[in-house]
Amino acid sequence: MQLTLWTYEGPPHVGAMRIATAMKGVHYVLHAPQGDTYADLLFTMIERRTKRPPVTYTTFQARDLGGDTAELFKNAAREAFERFRPAAMLVGASCTAELIQDDPGGLALALDLPIPVVPLELPAYQRKENWGAAETFYQLVRKLAGPAAPPVGTPRPARTAGARPRCNLLGPTALGFRHRDDVREISSLLARIGVEINVAAPLDATPADLARLGEADFNVVLYPEIASQAAQWLNRTFGQPATRTIPIGAVATREFIAEVAQLAGLDAATLLAEAESRSTWYARSVDSTYLTGKRVFVFGDATHAVAAARVAAREMGFTVVGIGTYSREFAREVREAAKGYGVEALITDDYLEVEAQVTQLQPELVLGTQMERHIAKRLGIPCAVISAPVHVQDFPARYSPQMGFEGASVLFDTWVHPLMMGLEEHLITMFRGDFEFHENAAPSHLGALTAAHSEAAPAAAPPAATLAGAAIEQVIAWAPEAELELRKIPFFVRGKARRNTERFAIDRAVPRITVETLYDAKAHFSR
Amino acid sequence: MNARSVPPHLTEGCAEIPILRERGQREVFCGLTGIIWLHRKIQDAFFLVVGSRTCAHLIQSAAGVMIFAEPRFATAIIDERDLAGLADANAELDRVVQRLIERRPDIKLLFLVGSCPSEVIKLDLSRAAARLSRSFSPDVRVLNYSGSGIETTFTQGEDACLASMVPGLPAQADTAHPALLIVGTLADVVEDQMRRLFNEMGIAPVAFFPPRRAADLPPLGPGTRFLLAQPFLADTARALEQRGAIRLDAPFPLGAEGTTLWLQAAADAWDIDAATFHRATAPGRERAQLALARQRDQLAGQRVFFFPDSQLEIPLARFLARELGMQLVEVGTPYLHRQHLATELALLPAGTMLSEGQHVEKQLDRCRAAAPDLVVCGLGLANPLEAEGLTTKWSIELVFTPIQGYEQAADLAELFARPLVRRTWLAA
Numbered sequence: 039m040q041l042t043l044w045t046y047e048g049p050p051h052v053g054a055m056r057i058a059t060a061m062k063g064v065h066y067v068l069h070a071p072q073g074d075t076y077a078d079l080l081f082t083m084i085e086r087r088t089k090r091p092p093v094t095y096t097t098f099q100a101r102d103l104g105g106d107t108a109e110l111f112k113n114a115a116r117e118a119f120e121r122f123r124p125a126a127m128l129v130g131a132s133c134t135a136e137l138i139q140d141d142p143g144g145l146a147l148a149l150d151l152p153i154p155v156v157p158l159e160l161p162a163y164q165r166k167e168n169w170g171a172a173e174t175f176y177q178l179v180r181k182l183a184g185p186a187a188p189p190v191g192t193p194r195p196a197r198t199a200g201a202r203p204r205c206n207l208l209g210p211t212a213l214g215f216r217h218r219d220d221v222r223e224i225s226s227l228l229a230r231i232g233v234e235i236n237v238a239a240p241l242d243a244t245p246a247d248l249a250r251l252g253e254a255d256f257n258v259v260l261y262p263e264i265a266s267q268a269a270q271w272l273n274r275t276f277g278q279p280a281t282r283t284i285p286i287g288a289v290a291t292r293e294f295i296a297e298v299a300q301l302a303g304l305d306a307a308t309l310l311a312e313a314e315s316r317s318t319w320y321a322r323s324v325d326s327t328y329l330t331g332k333r334v335f336v337f338g339d340a341t342h343a344v345a346a347a348r349v350a351a352r353e354m355g356f357t358v359v360g361i362g363t364y365s366r367e368f369a370r371e372v373r374e375a376a377k378g379y380g381v382e383a384l385i386t387d388d389y390l391e392v393e394a395q396v397t398q399l400q401p402e403l404v405l406g407t408q409m410e411r412h413i414a415k416r417l418g419i420p421c422a423v424i425s426a427p428v429h430v431q432d433f434p435a436r437y438s439p440q441m442g443f444e445g446a447s448v449l450f451d452t453w454v455h456p457l458m459m460g461l462e463e464h465l466i467t468m469f470r471g472d473f474e475f476h477e478n479a480a481p482s483h484l485g486a487l488t489a490a491h492s493e494a495a496p497a498a499a500p501p502a503a504t505l506a507g508a509a510i511e512q513v514i515a516w517a518p519e520a521e522l523e524l525r526k527i528p529f530f531v532r533g534k535a536r537r538n539t540e541r542f543a544i545d546r547a548v549p550r551i552t553v554e555t556l557y558d559a560k561a562h563f564s565r
Numbered sequence: 566m567n568a569r570s571v572p573p574h575l576t577e578g579c580a581e582i583p584i585l586r587e588r589g590q591r592e593v594f595c596g597l598t599g600i601i602w603l604h605r606k607i608q609d610a611f612f613l614v615v616g617s618r619t620c621a622h623l624i625q626s627a628a629g630v631m632i633f634a635e636p637r638f639a640t641a642i643i644d645e646r647d648l649a650g651l652a653d654a655n656a657e658l659d660r661v662v663q664r665l666i667e668r669r670p671d672i673k674l675l676f677l678v679g680s681c682p683s684e685v686i687k688l689d690l691s692r693a694a695a696r697l698s699r700s701f702s703p704d705v706r707v708l709n710y711s712g713s714g715i716e717t718t719f720t721q722g723e724d725a726c727l728a729s730m731v732p733g734l735p736a737q738a739d740t741a742h743p744a745l746l747i748v749g750t751l752a753d754v755v756e757d758q759m760r761r762l763f764n765e766m767g768i769a770p771v772a773f774f775p776p777r778r779a780a781d782l783p784p785l786g787p788g789t790r791f792l793l794a795q796p797f798l799a800d801t802a803r804a805l806e807q808r809g810a811i812r813l814d815a816p817f818p819l820g821a822e823g824t825t826l827w828l829q830a831a832a833d834a835w836d837i838d839a840a841t842f843h844r845a846t847a848p849g850r851e852r853a854q855l856a857l858a859r860q861r862d863q864l865a866g867q868r869v870f871f872f873p874d875s876q877l878e879i880p881l882a883r884f885l886a887r888e889l890g891m892q893l894v895e896v897g898t899p900y901l902h903r904q905h906l907a908t909e910l911a912l913l914p915a916g917t918m919l920s921e922g923q924h925v926e927k928q929l930d931r932c933r934a935a936a937p938d939l940v941v942c943g944l945g946l947a948n949p950l951e952a953e954g955l956t957t958k959w960s961i962e963l964v965f966t967p968i969q970g971y972e973q974a975a976d977l978a979e980l981f982a983r984p985l986v987r988r989t990w991l992a993a
């Protein structure tokens with residue numbers, strides 16, 4: 039059993055719903071109790087989709103358990119077929135139905151429906167949402183594209199002369215973090231490179247589209263968490279290679295262009311020479327020097343976390359002081375990336391552990407999920423959201439991709455926005471005592487946040503923070519003058535100064551922190 | 566003391582109302598959802614769901630990620646090791662509770678909340694609660710109830726929660742004098758208003774259940790007369806009655822009329838004379854009627870369709886029909902408690918179409934065919950129906966907003982009027 043306050047991912051059947059909902063002509067019959075229908079609101083309220091997810095729930099009740107829940111499932115599947123006339127059907131169980139072992143797959147096959155039926159085995163007590171999405175997409179691709187597979191070992195036929203290279207765009211789902219906009223951005227980028235899109239899936243694809251996946255020359259994998267399993271199968275089955283670069287950030291976008299061009303056998307030199315991102319120039323402009331070395335903590339799904347850290351370090355000039363992911367399946371990639379920043383990756387889906395680490399690191403900016411936004415807000419640290427789990431705010435009305443050159447500019451804006459502007463920061467450092475320009479004042483362009491700050495102030499030591507803090511703060515006395523001196527240090531580094539000083543004092547068994555200790559520690563840590 | 570608890574003119578009436586009973590997909594929350602308001606109401610209680618990742622995700626999604634304060638709820642997620650018997654589920658639960666209580670020393674009352682998985686694997690949470698109560702006594706009391714979707718629908722979670730607290734209520738010391746107990750979660754502001762009204766009538770003592778703090782448990786015994794403030798409290802009422810308390814039959818305090826009849830039931834039980842009752846209630850009632858008159862212009866004649874959600878549908882429909890002149894196309898309820906709703910049913914316009922249970926697809930067909938002016942429905946259905954051109958009011962807001970009593974009557978009406986007004990404001 040795991041104590042969970044907030045979860046980063048839903049259960050695996052929600053992953054399956056993300057695939058079914060993304061597609062057209064697919065219906066998902068889910069053996070589940072009534073409360074599980076809450077999942078519809080993820081799509082209708084958070085993503086504001088205009089249609090209900092194509093999901094039928096059996097909503098069995100306690101009184102059905104003694105009787106025939108299997109019959110209930112069959113009726114639901116039959117009725118769903120007759121009502122919605124899908125071109126393919128997914129069937130499966132949620133956590134509770136898994137326990138009653140009715141075998142939805144077998145039951146659905148017994149109905150002998152005239153459409154492809156894909157049974158899903160999504161172990162709800164081991165796996166989570168992204169895994170469920172990946173598995174569902176893979177099973178659908180296998181089932182629908184499989185019949186077109188050439189005999190094993192058949193070499194890939196050469197592209198007919200003069201035909202434009204074609205790729206599939208794999209991974210975007212419903213309820214994905216900016217997937218909609220990323221697809222648009224990357225599609226236009228591929229067009230500029232000279233590559234045609236054969237099928238983009240699962241978002242907006244039909245079962246018939248999946249059947250044509252094998253016709254492309256290669257695959258572009260936008261979200262490995264969702265699509266790498268399917269892409270590997272497509273590679274084995276149709277000999278389609280897949281891209282490995284995730285085009286998040288201007289640098290990665292250029293690498294992506296080069297990789298695609300190479301897979302497509304095209305020359306992208308002109309495009310690369312012409313292409314430029316406004317974010318690159320903005321980061322170089324003098325106003326951005328204040329961004330240098332800002333300490334940033336990054337957490338999210340593996341793909342977005344690794345990409346964000348890279349952008350933070352190479353395109354913003356930040357210092358990555360921590361990186362982590364809740365995607366255990368992709369822990370290796372994140373550990374690898376962490377090494378490059380000289381930090382240890384945090385691989386966990388326990389919100390409390392993340393909170394403890396942020397509290398301990400006291401970064402100047404958190405790039406995380408909605409969960410880290412909670413944490414950062416409580417600790418008074420600026421934060422920008424870079425990854426799912428999603429919130430209604432993560433579906434902005436405006437075009438706001440994360441990928442491609444436009445995405446790089448979106449990242450620049452979103453990450454810089456919560457920070458204090460350069461000169462403002464200096465003024466506050468110089469004139470700390472000013473009654474308006476004080477530490478609890480938010481950046482002046484974020485007027486609304488001032489209230490949030492002052493409201494957070496009385497709650498400065500909520501149980502969570504206290505507990506997390508207790509782990510690192512041993513009881514150590516501060517002389518009153520030292521406390522006063524500490525107050526003169528700008529608030530955005532004060533937490534770190536306090537912590538460093540205390541660690542310094544503990545290491546040297548200094549019983550009481552004086553002004554001297556404070557400056558000794560400062561000298562020690564600023565080597 | 567007046568033994569008559571049912572006003573005679575309201576005893577009958579429901580029998581002739583036709584009810585459509587349906588089975589099929591139920592598009593409703595499970596009882597776990599009640600935690601979202603219960604954890605705010607009882608300020609030193611904590612709710613630990615023993616369930617799956619789905620349960621954790623449900624509460625988180627239903628609450629929105631909008632709760633920025635540390636939530637007083639969490640989930641102990643059962644994993645494969647618990648299922649395979651590799652870990653002793655009870656020992657695991659003890660460990661989780663230990664960690665939780667260390668983290669939250671301010672917690673005085675802990676609810677272990679059962680879910681579908683915990684019930685299907687027959688994890689005995691009542692024994693676990695007794696065991697944990699002993700080991701954390703006297704600092705923390707541990708109770709248990711089920712909010713599972715196989716047993717409870719949405720607001721029934723509150724019913725199960727309150728029912729679990731009833732055995733722990735202290736016995737009434739003075740059984741000779743009646744005491745009034747108001748049962749069901751109300752917003753604090755509404756409680757305070759009601760308290761003032763009872764006070765002005767001279768009805769005392771008055772207690773509210775659930776209490777704001779876990780230690781403030783109201784006494785209970787044969788002298789207790791209770792009024793349900795919510796229509797979904799079947800098990801709680803039964804548990805109270807088993808301890809000798811007597812339920813005062815009344816419609817629910819929604820709208821000016823509902824509030825008056827509800828207060829009247831208490832006044833009758835206390836033999837409050839008409840003049841006193843009038844003096845106490847007239848100002849509030851007149852204010853409410855005045856404010857409602859304005860909303861009536863907007864709502865009268867509009868046709869409303871209720872999807873089943875909270876069991877508040879019938880009292881709400883009665884209010885909309887009688888005080889605002891709306892027409893009831895269909896009133897769906899997840900469950901109809903005939904006895905508790907008897908006075909409400911009697912007030913519904915003759916021929917009102919009621920439905921109990923749900924087959925959501927067929928109900929959507931009926932709804933589309935009827936093309937009502939306003940659809941009251943859950944979060945999963947609202948936006949899709951809006952996109953189809955219907956106007957909706959999401960029902961969950963009716964559970965989270967102070968809507969009971971005179972001072973809130975117009976606010977309640979406004980909740981229904983707002984989507985209609987908004988439609989007219991927005992450019993087509």
Ligand code: SF4
Nearest residue numbers: 073595620680681714
């Ligand atoms: S319906 Fe059952 S399994 Fe689903 S969230 Fe509710 S309690 Fe958990």
